[in-house]
Amino acid sequence: MSTARNIPNDRGLTLRMFATGLMLVILYGAVIGALIAFGISYSVVLVFAAAILFAQYWFSDKIALYGMGGRIVTPEQAPELHGAIDRLCAMADMKKPRVAIADTDVPNAFATGRSPNNAVVCATSGLMRRLDEPELEAVLAHELSHVAHRDVAVMTIASFLGMAAGMVTRMMLWTGMMGGFGGGGNDNNNNQGGDNAALVELAVLVVSVVVYAISFLLTMALSRYRELAADRSGALLTGQPSVLASALVKVTGDIARIPTRDLRSTETFNAFYFTPAIAKNGVSISTIFSTHPSLDQRLAQLASLEAEMGRPS
């Protein structure tokens, strides 16, 4: 059984996502293998990075809500938002997440939380003011798809290696600057040993920079594919792809019009956003560095879904 009206799964998207994930796994394996093979003990760094990411994952709902100034609302405080989410959850047979509103004019929405049982879906007041009911529902369906796909967990695991490599790089640069490459002021070392140690540390630095770069690109790619997947599932849930498309156009246009200063303060949370809040003059960076697919790409996917659903039976 595939989907409503037998709309097949997007093979290409699934394949690209699988390939990206596979490359990340291979990268993980290679790094861990290299660490073991060379007998280099960076377990402290790895444990440290794991601890930070685990905390980030475990408290993702609280961190994101705190960062965005979102507050949990009751059905009495926001009956429309709750009503729309109640119905979408009943259609998708998923547990209802907590519902939050962030009082900011940036029109956006995000979903966070370590598992569907701890999920929070948050909409900004700017979003609710700009979109009409069906469009808001389409955006909520997109966010609920993130919850159903466990995107917080997937992206946390995916970004672990990049984060660890980044930490190694920074640590090496730091110790390098403080004590010079070569074991940091250990005067009892003979010169030969010191040179070797310096070489090894330089190699580790280069490798960790390379690993960081590759895993960063892979993580960004994975994030874009998961956005497309959430667009797709969300559109199938409401059955109205073009409503989501119109919400996207409205929100994206609005975001570009908003002053830069407000937007900069929210950029850290882009990975969980409906549309990335990057100031307009920062958009020119090539798409491979962005967490979200381009608007054209998202609209094209929704248009083809709309065409598939419109086929007479």
Next chain:
Amino acid sequence: MGLFDSLLGRTKPVQADLDALFALPSASITLQSAAGTACSGHAGVCFKPPTGQGFADTETEVRSLLAMDDDSGLTSSQDSFGYQWLVMEDHDIEALVTKIHLVNSSLSDAGWGPQLLCSVFGLAHLPAAGPEDASREGATVGAGAVLPSTAYLVYLFKRGTFYPFVPTGHEQRSTEEEFKLRSLVADDLSVETDLDRWFPLWDLPVP
């Protein structure tokens, strides 16, 4: 949803479970004997109309099927959340359930099962068995007149469960009455155990 669907970001739309509906007539009998309440004769199906001609064709087909039965009192309306309601009436509870099932299974067979949200059955207090009321002669279950509903049983397609919903005014519900109803129908129907899913349906188009 399986692990691989999570990892690959796929969601399978959930198909509707239609069979549990047929437990309703016996629940209605239980309610009547225990609380003097029974199905009011009103019921509605709620679904999210998707885009495209394919669905529009199916809906027209379903409505013409129902229209063949001239006393079905079929009305159609859209609520504020953009969901479509097909509301019908029949004093015979068995016939009513069959009609609702017809709508559900037609939509579901045409591939629109994932678009179904819920079915709602009205409940009403029966007047104390009074043979003096000529218009309601033999007011037994399934043969009574159609009454305005005071409470509702909501059927969740995706769960295959029912929950009671008793609105008491503007965006207010009587949780106490709902729990009473739950304990009454618990033996006949599978009642939704997760109270989070007992979502309110304000301004129900079902009379």
